[in-house]
Amino acid sequence: MPTSLIQPEFRVKIDYDKCHKCGRCVQQCGWGVYDFNERPIPDDSKCRACHRCVTFCPAHCITIEKNTLAYRDNDNWSADARKAVWRQAETGGVLLTSMGNPKPYQRVFDHLVLDACQVTNPSIDPLREPMELRTYLGRKPDSVEVEPDGKGGFKLAEGAGLANNIKLDTPIIFSPMSYGSVSLNVHKSLAMAAERLGTLMNTGEGGLHEDLYPYQDHVIVQVASGRFGVNPDYLNRGAAMEIKIGQGAKPGIGGHLPGEKINKEVSGTRMIPQGTDAISPAPHHDIYSIEDLRQLIYSLKEASGYKPVGVKIAAVHNVAAIASGIVRAGADYVYLDGFKGGTGAAPQVIRDHIGIPIEVAIAAVDQRLRDEGIRNQASIIAAGSIRSSADLAKAIALGADVCAIGSAALMALGCHLCQSCHTGSCSWGITTQKPELTRRIDPEWGAERLVNLVHAWSHELQEILGALGVNAVESLRGSRERLRSIGLDEQMNRVLGVKPAGL
Amino acid sequence: MTRTMAPGVVEGYLKVAPTVTRDGDAVTIDANGVYYKQLNEAVRQAIDAGAATVRIENVNGQRYIGTGVKASGVRIEVHGTAGNDMAMFMDGPEIEVFGNAQDGVGNTMNAGRVVVHGDAGDVLGYGMRGGRVYVKGDVGYRVGIHMKAYENLVPIMVCGGKARDFFGEYMAGGMLVLLGMNTQFAEQPLVGGFTGAGMHGGVIYLRGSVEPWQCGKEVGIFQATEEDMAELTPILADYAEAMGMDIEQILAEPFTKLAPFSHRPYGKLYAPM
Numbered sequence: 001m002p003t004s005l006i007q008p009e010f011r012v013k014i015d016y017d018k019c020h021k022c023g024r025c026v027q028q029c030g031w032g033v034y035d036f037n038e039r040p041i042p043d044d045s046k047c048r049a050c051h052r053c054v055t056f057c058p059a060h061c062i063t064i065e066k067n068t069l070a071y072r073d074n075d076n077w078s079a080d081a082r083k084a085v086w087r088q089a090e091t092g093g094v095l096l097t098s099m100g101n102p103k104p105y106q107r108v109f110d111h112l113v114l115d116a117c118q119v120t121n122p123s124i125d126p127l128r129e130p131m132e133l134r135t136y137l138g139r140k141p142d143s144v145e146v147e148p149d150g151k152g153g154f155k156l157a158e159g160a161g162l163a164n165n166i167k168l169d170t171p172i173i174f175s176p177m178s179y180g181s182v183s184l185n186v187h188k189s190l191a192m193a194a195e196r197l198g199t200l201m202n203t204g205e206g207g208l209h210e211d212l213y214p215y216q217d218h219v220i221v222q223v224a225s226g227r228f229g230v231n232p233d234y235l236n237r238g239a240a241m242e243i244k245i246g247q248g249a250k251p252g253i254g255g256h257l258p259g260e261k262i263n264k265e266v267s268g269t270r271m272i273p274q275g276t277d278a279i280s281p282a283p284h285h286d287i288y289s290i291e292d293l294r295q296l297i298y299s300l301k302e303a304s305g306y307k308p309v310g311v312k313i314a315a316v317h318n319v320a321a322i323a324s325g326i327v328r329a330g331a332d333y334v335y336l337d338g339f340k341g342g343t344g345a346a347p348q349v350i351r352d353h354i355g356i357p358i359e360v361a362i363a364a365v366d367q368r369l370r371d372e373g374i375r376n377q378a379s380i381i382a383a384g385s386i387r388s389s390a391d392l393a394k395a396i397a398l399g400a401d402v403c404a405i406g407s408a409a410l411m412a413l414g415c416h417l418c419q420s421c422h423t424g425s426c427s428w429g430i431t432t433q434k435p436e437l438t439r440r441i442d443p444e445w446g447a448e449r450l451v452n453l454v455h456a457w458s459h460e461l462q463e464i465l466g467a468l469g470v471n472a473v474e475s476l477r478g479s480r481e482r483l484r485s486i487g488l489d490e491q492m493n494r495v496l497g498v499k500p501a502g503l
Numbered sequence: 504m505t506r507t508m509a510p511g512v513v514e515g516y517l518k519v520a521p522t523v524t525r526d527g528d529a530v531t532i533d534a535n536g537v538y539y540k541q542l543n544e545a546v547r548q549a550i551d552a553g554a555a556t557v558r559i560e561n562v563n564g565q566r567y568i569g570t571g572v573k574a575s576g577v578r579i580e581v582h583g584t585a586g587n588d589m590a591m592f593m594d595g596p597e598i599e600v601f602g603n604a605q606d607g608v609g610n611t612m613n614a615g616r617v618v619v620h621g622d623a624g625d626v627l628g629y630g631m632r633g634g635r636v637y638v639k640g641d642v643g644y645r646v647g648i649h650m651k652a653y654e655n656l657v658p659i660m661v662c663g664g665k666a667r668d669f670f671g672e673y674m675a676g677g678m679l680v681l682l683g684m685n686t687q688f689a690e691q692p693l694v695g696g697f698t699g700a701g702m703h704g705g706v707i708y709l710r711g712s713v714e715p716w717q718c719g720k721e722v723g724i725f726q727a728t729e730e731d732m733a734e735l736t737p738i739l740a741d742y743a744e745a746m747g748m749d750i751e752q753i754l755a756e757p758f759t760k761l762a763p764f765s766h767r768p769y770g771k772l773y774a775p776m
């Protein structure tokens with residue numbers, strides 16, 4: 001019998017007439033596709049179409065093609081479905097994959113369009129007029145207290161106003177990705193970029209490596225069910241703390257960093273022994289209710305001198321009610337992660353079939369919090385496949401204060417979305433701990449690219465705001481009147497609180 | 504002896520500032536009717552000002568006592584009933600409770616020592632990474648969940664009474680001991696079901712025996728060997744001294760050891776695509 005019924009998904013084609021026989025492809029491929037015997041000889045079955053070799057081949061003579069002939073056409077039994085059956089018949093295992101949900105679900109963002117000013121209420125030119133992107137993350141007071149300023153006027157009372165809010169220069173932050181799932185150089189790139197951009201990165205649940213201490217004012221420290229690396233020192237270093245309940249790519253299930261990835265450095269940051277699996281239980285075992293969540297929120301505040309505490313959840317069916325509970329439990333922000341969000345490793349069945357789109361979650365949560373009169377009590381961070389400044393603007397118009405980017409940030413660092421992060425052999429040196437691969441990312445280079453990306457999106461957001469005739473991103477937040485839908489059904493329009501184009 | 508009121512904003516439940524009495528490096532705080540926020544502020548202020556002993560009187564369920572406190576050579580005495588999440592994230596101090604404690608004692612604790620001369624509630628020592636927690640009497644559900652060890656940090660928890668379900672679930676390191684001696688539940692089994700479920704590190708010692716149905720499928724049940732007892736006895740001696748118990752009496756019954764079969768219980772569960 002053959003060892004596997006699964007045929008290669010890709011074909012690695014080399015034009016040997018052009019090939020220099022330099023061997024660079026052999027060295028660049030993280031998955032060991034190439035052998036070298038006078039010329040490079042690829043093993044198609046190992047290729048993950050990450051395009052590292054293609055990018056680095058000096059002769060531009062490598063082509064990665066889809067292996068189109070491998071499966072007989074069948075719309076019902078897709079190649080992926082057949083491959084999954086065979087893999088499971090071989091192994092009996094839960095299929096593990098990574099990055100975001102690739103299935104062709106409707107992309108709501110792509111059915112929303114933004115407004116612009118014409119004739120009346122003129123648009124604003126963002127190049128010449130001030131355009132405010134500054135955003136404050138955290139609980140806003142119910143009322144503003146003022147006191148005499150001694151000069152016949154008034155000023156904000158001590159401790160009133162935006163005390164205990166985090167000032168962001170742009171409404172874009174980096175989403176949580178743990179050291180362990182990504183390399184230390186990726187963490188450094190994110191931290192350095194966050195500092196330069198006046199925004200935040202997020203440790204994920206893997207602890208804070210000491211090399212990031214200089215950037216700690218731009219770091220959200222996460223507390224997940226595994227409590228890895230969580231101690232008073234860690235909590236006090238962060239600008240804010242975040243309780244991770246769920247992740248868009250794998251709602252309702254825990255995390256599991258395999259022992260192979262727990263090397264000395266990762267073990268030190270997580271504070272667990274080398275080589276053991278880092279298991280994050282599905283629930284926090286001290287949170288079984290909103291009251292318990294409140295207890296954890298306040299324990300973190302007590303332990304940190306009352307810094308802001310956010311709560312991250314996956315967007316699921318009942319997200320509005322859950323978010324309301326989170327706000328009432330005392331969270332300073334609610335982080336909503338949509339079902340297309342990325343992951344370093346997740347069971348395929350969970351990634352592809354659980355959760356709801358972020359667009360819907362933002363609208364539902366924003367509306368619920370407004371209806372209950374508690375929208376001011378917490379900021380909303382939205383994530384889960386924010387692909388462009390257009391998605392960002394639409395998310396804010398639907399009701400988000402801030403968007404978090406993960407996959408896009410990794411793409412800035414070279415990620416080609418090959419969905420193989422869980423193998424730990426990322427050719428781009430991102431989701432790996434192998435030293436020969438991690439050194440492919442120079443943090444200075446990485447930070448620069450991340451800064452460029454966020455600057456570009458921020459400028460584009462300013463352009464959009466100018467077209468809309470508003471001069472501050474806060475004026476766009478929750479302004480669904482500035483959105484119209486194309487090709488969404490009536491019910492979806494109702495959920496989103498958006499009118500169809502033409503109305 | 505001087506008597507001062509703790510400064511600071513007073514807000515919250517009951518607008519009562521705790522009465523703080525100082526005597527050398529010992530500080531006494533009266534917690535009667537004081538909201539936890541003001542109480543813990545006063546405790547931290549006392550420690551920051553160099554108090555070696557902080558004695559809290561009339562404690563009636565105030566939460567977070569000693570939570571996030573990082574200090575060495577500090578002793579906190581709790582007279583009354585300690586509220587939830589006592590000693591959470593604690594790093595160094597010693598807390599002695601003359602009364603019962605509620606849920607979450609030693610949650611994610613790093614270092615230090617907690618002695619409870621009474622019973623305690625659920626989820627004790629969740630994710631605890633170091634230090635010791637000694638409870639004289641019975642404990643509730645989910646005790647010692649996901650305790651873990653790291654280098655010289657090895658958490659130890661000894662409970663003198665009985666425990667309910669999920670004792671030592673997900674345990675990744677450290678030592679969890681259950682004696683079944685000082686109990687109000689004579690008729691109940693020593694420990695509930697799902698003991699050590701998902702356990703992948705550390706060790707559980709039970710004074711007496713358990714049935715396989717009470718344990719997770721990830722753990723093996725063994726008779727404690729001489730070597731095991733050599734490891735356990737000094738800890739029990741320390742516990743006996745803290746509780747005023749007789750070590751001989753503790754050692755009079757044989758101990759059962761629960762240890763995980765694998766450090767990687769889920770290593771074969773997944774098939775990478």
Ligand code: SF4
Binds near residue numbers: 053427
């Ligand atoms: S896995 Fe990536 S680097 Fe390796 S052969 Fe395929 S495309 Fe090239």
Ligand code: SF4
Binds near residue numbers: 014018022
């Ligand atoms: S990198 Fe390109 S030129 Fe060099 S050996 Fe490989 S295929 Fe040939």
Ligand code: SF4
Binds near residue numbers: 410
């Ligand atoms: S991070 Fe690396 S392994 Fe993961 S999808 Fe991107 S390129 Fe592939």
